[in-house]
Amino acid sequence: MFESAELEHRVDKASFDEQAPLLRADLLDAQYDVLQAKRFPVIILVNGVDGAGKGETVNLLNAWMDPRNIDTHAFPPPSDEERERPPVWRFWRALPPKGRVGIMFGNWYTEPIQGRVNGTMKASELDQRLEEIVRFEKMLTDEGALLIKFWFHLSRNDQKKRLKLLSKDPKTRWRVTDQDWWRYEHYDEYRQVSEHTLRHTSTGNAPWVVVDGFDERYRSLAVGRIVLQAVQKRLARPDGNLRIAAAPFQRPVPGENLLTSLDMSQKLAKKKYENELELWQGKLNTLCRDERFANRSLIIVFEGNDAAGKGGTIRRITSALDARQYQIVPIAAPTEEERAQPYLWRFWRQVPRHGRVSIFDRSWYGRVLVERVEGFCGEADWMRAYAEINDFEDQLVRDGAVVVKFWMAISKDEQYRRFKEREDTRFKRFKITDEDWRNREKWDAYEQAVCDMVDRTSTEIAPWTLVPANDKNFARIQVLRTLCERLENALKEKPVKKTPAKAAKKK
Known part of the structure; x- marks a missing residue:
């Protein structure tokens, strides 16, 4: 699923400087159209390989759009309070309302993927969680949400180059941890589990978009255009089209039912x-x-x-x-x-x-x-x-x-x-x-x-x-x-x- 994202797409600086201002203006206009209409929320999921630009993309979206109308959430490992509820509880609390944009970094895909690679989650448990996620996302989209799911990818060699580059720069050295290097050493396991996850959760109502994270300028333009096109397409669609066709509801034969069969004469002195x-x-x-x-x-x-x-x-x-x-x-x-x-x-x-x-x-x-x-x-x-x-x-x-x-x-x-x-x-x-x-x-x-x-x-x-x-x-x-x-x-x-x-x- 990641072949196209390993082609090392590039955009030169002149092209980026020419295209970025217009894209940024269009994104801001689209964001305010969503805010004014208040017909649906926009939920953007940010996932992918370490070093592929996830954090930079979150910052980019907040810079290119109005951050006052964006709810950005980065989810650390669950707290004790969160572990006493179902896994999706903390994500429900963070959902943006209609008219707003929500960016979720470290979302409902992070723990299942990491748990499977770390060995704390069995394959059957992973599949169960993925089925729950599919149903959760279907409900969100059935309720009207626009769900955009990004997976930022790097090849194994590109990830190594990226981590080394970040480690050498004193300004970015803090971003590379021992866990990042451990995950690099287990790149193949992460890739296998990630491909399995994307294959089982890329649906018609919430498909995955895999982005080549090799070149920052390419990545920025790609993400901006995808968000813009998705929002504009959704704004152009009448709300009536959101209704889902239902099978004919079978009406029961008239007669006694569960309520009329209750013995209402029962009393207690x-x-x-x-x-x-x-x-x-x-x-x-x-x-x-x-x-x-x-x-x-x-x-x-x-x-x-x-x-x-x-x-x-x-x-x-x-x-x-x-x-x-x-x-x-x-x-x-x-x-x-x-x-x-x-x-x-x-x-x-x-x-x-x-x-x-x-x-x-x-x-x-x-x-x-x-x-x-x-x-x-x-x-x-x-x-x-x-x-x-x-x-x-x-x-x-x-x-x-x-x-x-x-x-x-x-x-x-x-x-x-x-x-x-x-x-x-x-x-x-x-x-x-x-x-x-x-x-x-x-x-x-x-x-x-x-x-x-x-x-x-x-x-x-x-x-x-x-x-x-x-x-x-x-x-x-x-x-x-x-x-x-x-x-x-x-x-x-x-x-x-x-x-x-x-x-x-x-x-």
Whole structure:
């Protein structure tokens, strides 16, 4: 894959001086067109061989464009905090919003490639990470991002010349480390793993661009032109073309469904409820203080009909926990900042560290519920969201999280009774709005969306629990019991142990 990048392309100084000013002006214009339109972010990945000009290219882009509207990130080895989350967590936090340019140096490709060469990652683990990356990048581009991936290449001989040249100059000597020379000695292994990586991750929506890093002037013009052409092409394309064709959605045969089949008559007497509440709250508190929980996290998701008792149930959970151990994440309509990012961005930011609990009052399932029913996104968008959500939860679970999801279900008649009670009770009036009554008119559409959601996202690692909630006592105990059982079973399992990436051996 690197043959063309080993031809030692050159551009003479006169040609560069003639072409660079115009290219620089065009790039700046394109950057401001992106900023003004705010239709998509531009994400530029910088990867490649040591000494091939990666750092110089990052500096060049910041010099040729307005650095005030560029988010530049250089990622060192993961910190302890970052290692307690899935690998992509720190990259989600660094994504640029629509209208801005993000340059990511040392990005999601660095650790897998280095880990495979250093021997800390098996071939099967590398392929698994690459598959995750492909899905991650597809989601970014499906959400509208322009993703430009550069691989800067040098032949083995050219890399040696470059490292020696940098080492001789007192102004650049500091840039060449023992690790650079170690990687040079293992050039062939790096090349093999890199070719494998590029081959498996160069896709139609996010292809790799391999750049010859031998000549600085050639490299600069090549990168500038590629970025300019990609941005201009994207600006010229209507947003409507971003929509992806979806296969026809198969509607179920009318009749009984997952929700209508629930036994809503189940109740729990007050005395038994109080005894069970004490039992399960104590059990939950003990489990969250178990030393094994230090390598786990607990993520609790609450969805349900309006007035189904989510808030009251959450209070019964938090009453059993140390306030320093949990956070409640209430989810409302996305803010302007959140709308400028992929829809999962605001949830990735709330992923807890090990030993912590995050409780989501509504969640990422809004994409396949509210946004679907209200028409805030197209069918293609919410159809692909099922797989994206399953992938999200899979990464959480493999990182040590216990994901427990509840749908709090009440009957239509019970909802009407609770709505009227809220209107007639002074300290409950804030709980009822015109929006609640409007949503009630779409009961059947929401019911169908919920059934589709459960069918497509209730997995062996993160199953849904449907809770009949006409009786609040019964619902709260079922939730607490389910939480304790799921957490207790998870603590019996051996969590995936993360080992810090080994540093490259020194020569």
